[in-house]
Amino acid sequence: MAYTTETYCTSNSTSSTAWTQWTDPGTSAYFGQEPWVQWTTTSATTTTVTATSSAYASWVEHITYRQETREAQQDRLARETEAQRVATEQRLQREAVEQRAAQRAEQLLVETLTTEQARAWQENRAFFVTGHKTGKRYKIREGSHGNIKELDAQGKECASLCVNVPRGLPNQDNVLAQKLMLEWHEEELLRRANRHTF
Amino acid sequence: MPTTITKHEMAILDETGDTKLVWDCDNEDEVANAERTFKDLKKKGYVAFKVDKKGEAGSVIEKFDPNAEKLILAPQMAGG
Numbered sequence: 431m432a433y434t435t436e437t438y439c440t441s442n443s444t445s446s447t448a449w450t451q452w453t454d455p456g457t458s459a460y461f462g463q464e465p466w467v468q469w470t471t472t473s474a475t476t477t478t479v480t481a482t483s484s485a486y487a488s489w490v491e492h493i494t495y496r497q498e499t500r501e502a503q504q505d506r507l508a509r510e511t512e513a514q515r516v517a518t519e520q521r522l523q524r525e526a527v528e529q530r531a532a533q534r535a536e537q538l539l540v541e542t543l544t545t546e547q548a549r550a551w552q553e554n555r556a557f558f559v560t561g562h563k564t565g566k567r568y569k570i571r572e573g574s575h576g577n578i579k580e581l582d583a584q585g586k587e588c589a590s591l592c593v594n595v596p597r598g599l600p601n602q603d604n605v606l607a608q609k610l611m612l613e614w615h616e617e618e619l620l621r622r623a624n625r626h627t628f
Numbered sequence: 629m630p631t632t633i634t635k636h637e638m639a640i641l642d643e644t645g646d647t648k649l650v651w652d653c654d655n656e657d658e659v660a661n662a663e664r665t666f667k668d669l670k671k672k673g674y675v676a677f678k679v680d681k682k683g684e685a686g687s688v689i690e691k692f693d694p695n696a697e698k699l700i701l702a703p704q705m706a707g708g
Binding site for chain 1: 639641642643644645646675677679681682683684686687688700702703704705706707708
């Protein structure tokens, strides 16, 4: 009982320390014995009280000094090594898939950009577009969130637009969708975007 | 006399970068397959863009155009 969460020291304890008297709030059973000495085990039908001064010490010893056989150790190490190998393999496969996806998306993006946009993208990983409806200028840089900047008449960034394709698509796909939306469906993008002014 | 076959292309943005679907205007099965894919994606909320291969002209389309040089279908965007 001494180690269960249902058991706690009550304020009516007459003991000099909190560790010597406990009350079970479920049953109001009162435990006068020192809880770290008294070790109680309960099964479905019986309650066994071990009145020994070594219960806590035995418990700690059991946890700390439990011996692992050589075979069990080798087995455990083999399992850990295999799990690590599988995890590394899966990570590398995932990275390779993401890299191939990014390369495909990059190719489609560059094919779809104008000559000027493609040049800017290769140099700065960013390019400019003109809004189809408003005629405003926007700068799209590589990224997935908050990567569209609205420019004022002087060409200064005056607002940030946060709108993106679903997670899981490469950033280049996101940039391509943003470009197409701004150039040919600007009102819909503006309707969906969260706009933050500077 | 050799026949010039113009291939038309639909690029669908997805986790692999994109999936391309190519059709020949003279091939009814290919056109039907492309149109079916287009309609399925539109039902899912995709936005379809008709673009030229130089990236300088484009428009949003609601109906499949078998003569389009290139289509790009992007999933619906959401505010972040």
